[in-house]
Amino acid sequence: MVNTRTLRRRARPAPSTRSRDAHATREGLLTSATELFAARGFDGVSVAQIAQRAGVTKALVSYHFGGKQKLYLTIMTTTFSEIVERVEQLAASSRPVPEQLREFVALVGEMATTRRPHFPAMMLREVLAGGTHLAPEVVPYLMRVLGAVRRIVEHGVRDGTLRPVDPIFTHLSLIGSLLFFFATQPFRERLASAADPPLRTRPAAEYVRHVQELIARGLAADVPASTTLRAGGARP
Amino acid sequence: MVNTRTLRRRARPAPSTRSRDAHATREGLLTSATELFAARGFDGVSVAQIAQRAGVTKALVSYHFGGKQKLYLTIMTTTFSEIVERVEQLAASSRPVPEQLREFVALVGEMATTRRPHFPAMMLREVLAGGTHLAPEVVPYLMRVLGAVRRIVEHGVRDGTLRPVDPIFTHLSLIGSLLFFFATQPFRERLASAADPPLRTRPAAEYVRHVQELIARGLAADVPASTTLRAGGARP
DNA sequence: GTCTATAGGCTGATAGAC
DNA sequence: GTCTATCAGCCTATAGAC
Numbered sequence: 001m002v003n004t005r006t007l008r009r010r011a012r013p014a015p016s017t018r019s020r021d022a023h024a025t026r027e028g029l030l031t032s033a034t035e036l037f038a039a040r041g042f043d044g045v046s047v048a049q050i051a052q053r054a055g056v057t058k059a060l061v062s063y064h065f066g067g068k069q070k071l072y073l074t075i076m077t078t079t080f081s082e083i084v085e086r087v088e089q090l091a092a093s094s095r096p097v098p099e100q101l102r103e104f105v106a107l108v109g110e111m112a113t114t115r116r117p118h119f120p121a122m123m124l125r126e127v128l129a130g131g132t133h134l135a136p137e138v139v140p141y142l143m144r145v146l147g148a149v150r151r152i153v154e155h156g157v158r159d160g161t162l163r164p165v166d167p168i169f170t171h172l173s174l175i176g177s178l179l180f181f182f183a184t185q186p187f188r189e190r191l192a193s194a195a196d197p198p199l200r201t202r203p204a205a206e207y208v209r210h211v212q213e214l215i216a217r218g219l220a221a222d223v224p225a226s227t228t229l230r231a232g233g234a235r236p
Numbered sequence: 237m238v239n240t241r242t243l244r245r246r247a248r249p250a251p252s253t254r255s256r257d258a259h260a261t262r263e264g265l266l267t268s269a270t271e272l273f274a275a276r277g278f279d280g281v282s283v284a285q286i287a288q289r290a291g292v293t294k295a296l297v298s299y300h301f302g303g304k305q306k307l308y309l310t311i312m313t314t315t316f317s318e319i320v321e322r323v324e325q326l327a328a329s330s331r332p333v334p335e336q337l338r339e340f341v342a343l344v345g346e347m348a349t350t351r352r353p354h355f356p357a358m359m360l361r362e363v364l365a366g367g368t369h370l371a372p373e374v375v376p377y378l379m380r381v382l383g384a385v386r387r388i389v390e391h392g393v394r395d396g397t398l399r400p401v402d403p404i405f406t407h408l409s410l411i412g413s414l415l416f417f418f419a420t421q422p423f424r425e426r427l428a429s430a431a432d433p434p435l436r437t438r439p440a441a442e443y444v445r446h447v448q449e450l451i452a453r454g455l456a457a458d459v460p461a462s463t464t465l466r467a468g469g470a471r472p
Numbered sequence: 473g474t475c476t477a478t479a480g481g482c483t484g485a486t487a488g489a490c
Numbered sequence: 491g492t493c494t495a496t497c498a499g500c501c502t503a504t505a506g507a508c
Contacts, residue, residue, distance in 0.1 A: 039368075043277065043279035044277070044278075044279045044365075124360065124364060124416075127416075127420045127423055128357060128360060128361065128419055129280075130420070130422060131423065133276075139427075143427075165446070166442070168438075169446040170446075172413070172416060172443070173417070173443075173447055173450060174413075176414070176415070176416025176417060177408070177410075177416075179412070179416065180360075180408060180412025180413075181408050184363045184364070184366070187363055187367065191375075202402065202404075206405070207408070214455070215450075215454065217453055217455075217456070218449070218450040218451065218453045219453075
């Protein structure tokens with residue numbers, strides 16, 4: 001699946017042809033397509049639109065990526081693999097479960113505000129499509145995020161730091177809150193600035209804290225009155 | 237906005253032409269289109285597919301609804317107006333805030349499992365689209381749901397039954413969890429039955445309880461040690 | 473009301489010049 | 491590498507027969 005052209009271009013040798021910069025063309029198409037796919041979905045965007053926004057002609061989409069579908073898949077794969085890698089790394093750490101959960105929320109927030117601002121909309125669209133007609137290749141990525149969060153929650157239930165919640169339900173409510181917030185942020189900002197007088201939207205970092213607090217309190221194990229003093233905590 | 241043909245058909249007079257049942261055609265198209273739009277989005281569905289699934293020809297979409305876009309808008313409007321009406325009714329009731337929140341979760345769950353199983357996916361797709369090119373008419377419906385939940389939460393913060401949470405953040409995390417769960421249910425069930433051995437997915441009613449419990453605990457006002465005994469509760 | 477037939481536009485992909 | 495020109499196919503909408 002790895003595109004050899006991508007690898008060759010990583011080195012960026014001196015251009016051998018008269019063209020200004022093939023690498024810039026590729027990146028421009030990726031950027032343009034990412035923005036448009038995230039905003040309108042695969043079917044809502046035409047190759048001509050992607051090319052126009054990138055300032056090139058649509059023939060180059062086929063030349064560089066092998067068609068619209070493969071361009072889409074390239075974007076999904078590179079985006080999701082980075083997210084999944086970091087989430088799994090977090091789940092594998094040996095830190096206390098409540099801290100892992102807080103870190104998970106912060107990680108999603110950080111990805112969504114800095115490096116991969118389009119991933120929440122893309123991920124939401126993918127689960128909505130259900131991996132049916134388009135890109136069944138992305139399903140494993142979604143499953144791996146689920147698996148990572150589930151392991152964290154199961155661990156917490158087992159060691160008594162969390163009350164006996166369903167791990168999958170917990171994952172769904174958590175990831176649902178986060179994806180929804182970040183995927184709809186452009187929409188909410190548009191509404192806020194169109195209002196009269198324009199409203200101020202609160203920064204995403206504050207939402208991250210809101211969710212962290214919500215699940216910390218919502219998942220915490222019950223403390224039976226004075227067990228804390230009697231038994232000296234939940235774990236040996 | 238009200239379609240006069242719909243109103244006329246409500247009475248269902250004896251068919252004046254030789255056609256079997258125009259009402260059935262209309263309903264068939266509505267059903268077919270609702271399922272397809274929810275699953276693949278406006279751009280992912282062609283008029284021919286809608287017509288085929290309904291067992292008629294695509295010319296009837298223009299005849300009965302005036303085109304694909306107006307059919308889409310009809311579905312959005314009728315679906316959302318019912319949801320919004322019930323949510324606003326709930327917000328206007330004078331019951332205790334924690335109970336109102338539990339009821340809100342139950343209401344969304346009930347709608348999503350019985351009367352309007354496609355509304356979560358449709359609503360999610362609409363907020364993803366951001367009311368841009370398609371159907372700006374649905375934006376007010378989304379705002380009214382937001383407003384209703386916000387009023388409930390603001391009330392609870394004021395009367396001390398909830399800790400001082402941000403009402404909009406609370407709405408976003410709550411509605412995000414719910415829409416995500418129900419909109420992705422078909423996908424999860426498909427995955428579960430494709431697994432080897434097939435997995436059993438837990439019923440939606442249990443997720444409703446999970447979210448109810450999560451927010452009840454996550455939003456509850458702090459009880460400062462023994463205030464309950466000293467002051468006799470939060471409200472006069 | 474419902475059909476068939478068709479108009480006219482847009483889509484994704486590619487051949488070939490440079 | 492990038493462009494222009496062009497293809498066949500699908501799309502929505504509608505005219506007209508029944």
